[in-house]
Amino acid sequence: MSARLRGKKIIVTAAGQGIGKATAIAFYNEGAQVIATDINPKTLTELNSEYPNIKVQKLDSTSKNAISEFIKEIDKVDVLFNAVGFVHHGTILDCEEKDWNFSFDVNVKSMYLMCKAIIPLMIKQNGGSIINVSSIASSLKGLPNRFVYGATKAATIGLTKSIAADFVKKNIRCNTIAPGTVFSPSWQERVNNSPDPVQAKKDFIARQPMGRIGTAEEIAAMAIYLAGDESTFTTGNTFSVDGGMTI
Ligand SMILES: NC(=O)c1ccc[n+]([C@@H]2O[C@H](COP(=O)([O-])OP(=O)(O)OC[C@H]3O[C@@H](n4cnc5c(N)ncnc54)[C@H](O)[C@@H]3O)[C@@H](O)[C@H]2O)c1
Numbered sequence: 001m002s003a004r005l006r007g008k009k010i011i012v013t014a015a016g017q018g019i020g021k022a023t024a025i026a027f028y029n030e031g032a033q034v035i036a037t038d039i040n041p042k043t044l045t046e047l048n049s050e051y052p053n054i055k056v057q058k059l060d061s062t063s064k065n066a067i068s069e070f071i072k073e074i075d076k077v078d079v080l081f082n083a084v085g086f087v088h089h090g091t092i093l094d095c096e097e098k099d100w101n102f103s104f105d106v107n108v109k110s111m112y113l114m115c116k117a118i119i120p121l122m123i124k125q126n127g128g129s130i131i132n133v134s135s136i137a138s139s140l141k142g143l144p145n146r147f148v149y150g151a152t153k154a155a156t157i158g159l160t161k162s163i164a165a166d167f168v169k170k171n172i173r174c175n176t177i178a179p180g181t182v183f184s185p186s187w188q189e190r191v192n193n194s195p196d197p198v199q200a201k202k203d204f205i206a207r208q209p210m211g212r213i214g215t216a217e218e219i220a221a222m223a224i225y226l227a228g229d230e231s232t233f234t235t236g237n238t239f240s241v242d243g244g245m246t247i
Helices: 018-029 041-050 064-072 097-124 147-170 185-192 197-206 216-227
Strands: 009-012 033-038 055-058 079-082 128-133 172-179 238-241
Touching: 009 018, 018 033, 018 041, 018 079, 018 185, 018 216, 033 041, 041 055, 064 097, 079 097, 079 216, 097 128, 097 147, 097 172, 128 147, 128 216, 147 172, 172 216, 185 197, 216 238
Parallel strands: 009 033, 009 079, 033 055, 079 128, 128 172, 172 238
Antiparallel strands: none
């Protein structure tokens, strides 16, 4: 265990599995005090049994009321890591209005609400770092069958840049990580639920010139950098971690 984040209090959303979970653990291993949140209490209980010193709290990041209740108990936040996201599969022709609304609620509104609740605390304590998880499927790259997902993840990049611009003088930094394809439970589900899982896995791997998909820990490594004091001159930027997908 090293201590690049010692003394920092960090809130992680979608920490029950995948990138959020790996990042919560990585932050904890770097000495941070971590509050891991997710809508799914079962995965949080598992995380807490593996890491009893990571505090877990059920939180629906799309609920303004739930966030208001949650924030009442919080006195200080140095870092907010927003990882909530959902992948809708299909083109615009497969995306009904309810799919559009759901994707924007989960992928964008969650980040808007969490940032809006936590920025006042960061202003009071004279600084902080916000890290929002976007995707290569965004304004960075158009990918087939990622219509509304790509739109939401482009919005994440815009939201990040706007926050960075508005609060740069308050010592609040806001950056985005854009992962390529990364192993996670929902990725595994996308493979399993496809008509030909063997081919689907090959196709996912082929998108990365490195010839493999990434690990959640490889995303967490970038998050440690952006959360810590090594990145204090860095704001409003998007950091691709993608196995060469955007070379
Ligand atoms: N896995 C990938 O290939 C990949 C690639 C690029 C970007 N991303 C992004 O990374 C993030 C994490 O994805 P993943 O694949 O690692 O994890 P995942 O999709 O397997 O898990 C998502 C987590 O979000 C939680 N969640 C869903 N709705 C929520 C809500 N309203 N409030 C709180 N929690 C909620 C779920 O319970 C779950 O624990 C997402 O934003 C995703 O879009 C993932």
